[in-house]
Amino acid sequence: MRAILTLAHLVILEMVRRKDIYVLFVLTALLTLIAAAANIFDDTRVVRYLKEISLTLIWVSGFVLAVTSAARQIPAERESRTLFTLLAKPVSRWQFIAGKFLGCWLACGLALLVFYAFFGAVALSRERSLDLAGWAQAISMHWFMLAVPVALALAGSLLWAAPSSNSTLTLVVCFGIWLLGRHLHKVALGLPEPRATLLTLVYFIIPHLELFDIRDLIVHRWPPVPWLFWLGALLYAAAYTGMILTGAWLLFRRRPLN
Amino acid sequence: MTEVIQIEQLVVTYRDTETRATRTVVDRLTFTVRPGEVFGFLGPNGAGKTSTMNVLLGFTHAASGSASIFGVDVRQPIARQRIGYLPEMTYYYKFLTAEELLRAYGRIFGLDDGEIRRRTDELLALVELEAARRRLIRTYSKGMQQRLGLAQALLNQPDLLILDEPTSGLDPLGRMKVREIILRQKAAGKTVFFSSHELGEVESVCDRVAILHRGELKALGPVGEIKHPADGNLEQAFLRLIGWPGAPKPASDAGPADHQPTAP
Numbered sequence: 420m421r422a423i424l425t426l427a428h429l430v431i432l433e434m435v436r437r438k439d440i441y442v443l444f445v446l447t448a449l450l451t452l453i454a455a456a457a458n459i460f461d462d463t464r465v466v467r468y469l470k471e472i473s474l475t476l477i478w479v480s481g482f483v484l485a486v487t488s489a490a491r492q493i494p495a496e497r498e499s500r501t502l503f504t505l506l507a508k509p510v511s512r513w514q515f516i517a518g519k520f521l522g523c524w525l526a527c528g529l530a531l532l533v534f535y536a537f538f539g540a541v542a543l544s545r546e547r548s549l550d551l552a553g554w555a556q557a558i559s560m561h562w563f564m565l566a567v568p569v570a571l572a573l574a575g576s577l578l579w580a581a582p583s584s585n586s587t588l589t590l591v592v593c594f595g596i597w598l599l600g601r602h603l604h605k606v607a608l609g610l611p612e613p614r615a616t617l618l619t620l621v622y623f624i625i626p627h628l629e630l631f632d633i634r635d636l637i638v639h640r641w642p643p644v645p646w647l648f649w650l651g652a653l654l655y656a657a658a659y660t661g662m663i664l665t666g667a668w669l670l671f672r673r674r675p676l677n
Numbered sequence: 678m679t680e681v682i683q684i685e686q687l688v689v690t691y692r693d694t695e696t697r698a699t700r701t702v703v704d705r706l707t708f709t710v711r712p713g714e715v716f717g718f719l720g721p722n723g724a725g726k727t728s729t730m731n732v733l734l735g736f737t738h739a740a741s742g743s744a745s746i747f748g749v750d751v752r753q754p755i756a757r758q759r760i761g762y763l764p765e766m767t768y769y770y771k772f773l774t775a776e777e778l779l780r781a782y783g784r785i786f787g788l789d790d791g792e793i794r795r796r797t798d799e800l801l802a803l804v805e806l807e808a809a810r811r812r813l814i815r816t817y818s819k820g821m822q823q824r825l826g827l828a829q830a831l832l833n834q835p836d837l838l839i840l841d842e843p844t845s846g847l848d849p850l851g852r853m854k855v856r857e858i859i860l861r862q863k864a865a866g867k868t869v870f871f872s873s874h875e876l877g878e879v880e881s882v883c884d885r886v887a888i889l890h891r892g893e894l895k896a897l898g899p900v901g902e903i904k905h906p907a908d909g910n911l912e913q914a915f916l917r918l919i920g921w922p923g924a925p926k927p928a929s930d931a932g933p934a935d936h937q938p939t940a941p
């Protein structure tokens with residue numbers, strides 16, 4: 420466990436010192452601020468609309484950060500050959516994958532906290548009160564959801580050597596599921612066989628990231644979702660992440676390094 | 678006593694990505710490295726030295742044959758607990774300082790923080806990087822990175838040190854440092870296994886050497902036994918063994934038997 424934590428710490432340290440994560444922060448902050456400043460009328464409809472935009476922005480940034488940071492990890496270790504020094508130490512390949520995953524995922528969590536804190540401050544200045552339970556649910560579900568793209572990008576980096584093509588592909592898959600995932604089985608109904616069955620199958624296999632998207636709770640100030648649903652969602656994300664990471668480990672376990 | 682490294686009938690192959698043909702780069706290699714020995718692993722570029730070491734470190738798997746370290750099959754991570762390794766060429770995490778790098782590696786070895794601090798002080802003094810210990814590795818010269826590499830290889834006080842061409846690209850001072858470290862390990866009763874081109878250096882520090890050429894073992898034994906009277910030095914013996922035409926002819930009418938490995 421200590422090896423995994425050490426590796427995760429290195430991942431986070433690298434991200435903090437790389438500084439391109441700050442670009443994402445500044446960009447999101449700027450856009451949120453512009454949106455807030457444009458809101459000269461204290462019209463609740465406009466406020467809602469702006470919250471909607473800001474949250475969408477945070478979701479997109481979350482995906483981008485999760486995928487690009489995870490996709491880079493293994494290729495960078497191979498290219499700089501730091502992987503060899505590391506794996507010559509008593510670190511198993513499973514620990515290596517787990518450490519990389521944990522580092523990226525924790526970094527995503529920290530970034531989400533910054534995003535939501537900023538957005539929360541802006542929202543608070545408009546509305547004077549926040550529904551803490553709803554916010555906590557939205558943030559924690561968002562964070563757990565991001566475990567899936569992180570794991571996917573890590574596994575993808577073992578399949579596609581170029582980090583850029585891996586990032587693009589993983590992002591397309593994630594955005595696709597996020598925006599279209601819930602409609603797939605309905606689309607399937609209108610298709611001829613065997614495509615209908617195939618699409619239905621896809622519908623049941625993919626991790627339904629859109630389930631985690633409870634932005635409306637914050638936008639419309641709806642009451643929190645049942646806590647049992649919340650818990651179920653977290654477990655659902657954990658299960659998918661575990662499966663994908665196991666797949667990544669199977670790919671990496673016997674892979675010759677040179 | 679168990680051997681430190683035991684390699685038996687080791688075969689390493691690579692598959693050409695284009696032609697899909699397999700190429701054997703290490704061919705039925707057999708030798709052992711004994712406890713407390715300084716063992717030189719010699720051969721021209723492309724002989725298969727790094728490929729052999731990659732198997733020992735679990736990076737690649739042998740096509741056939743076996744390899745073990747301290748009696749443990751090299752495919753098990755635990756075999757690497759007592760090893761220090763310096764790769765042929767490497768770059769360390771550029772976003773860390775030397776101190777942070779050694780701390781991270783120390784934790785991976787399961788050392789406690791006090792012990793890590795103590796060893797970091799000692800090792801950075803040994804490789805003369807004290808002044809730069811809080812600077813990012815990004816700012817290090819190649820020689821400094823190589824010396825940091827030596828420090829990390831010694832961090833777990835390894836019973837076996839594996840160095841892949843440790844002196845290549847080092848200035849005379851750095852080379853002296855490497856020799857000092859090898860002799861220090863030997864004095865402490867530790868085993869050192871290293872590959873090199875610097876035959877003069879090898880001659881002065883090694884107890885035994887193996888000479889590899891195109892994946893085949895050409896000679897094995899103490900330097901004194903490998904050299905013929907006509908060879909003069911190890912370099913000439915080396916050239917003769919790998920079949921370089923300009924090499925001096927041995928005094929006796931040497932048949933192919935002389936090219937076979939001598940018994941360890």
Ligand SMILES: Nc1ncnc2c1ncn2[C@@H]1O[C@H](COP(=O)(O)OP(=O)(O)O)[C@@H](O)[C@H]1O
Pocket residue numbers: 677691692702720721722723724725726727728729
């Ligand atoms: N990853 C690889 N794929 C294909 N061939 C390789 C690979 N690594 C090394 N080789 C080949 O294997 C042979 C032995 O290489 P190597 O073990 O690096 O030699 P040495 O370390 O003795 O210089 C060389 O002919 C080299 O071209």
Ligand SMILES: [Mg+2]
Pocket residue numbers: 726727728765841
């Ligand atoms: Mg080599």
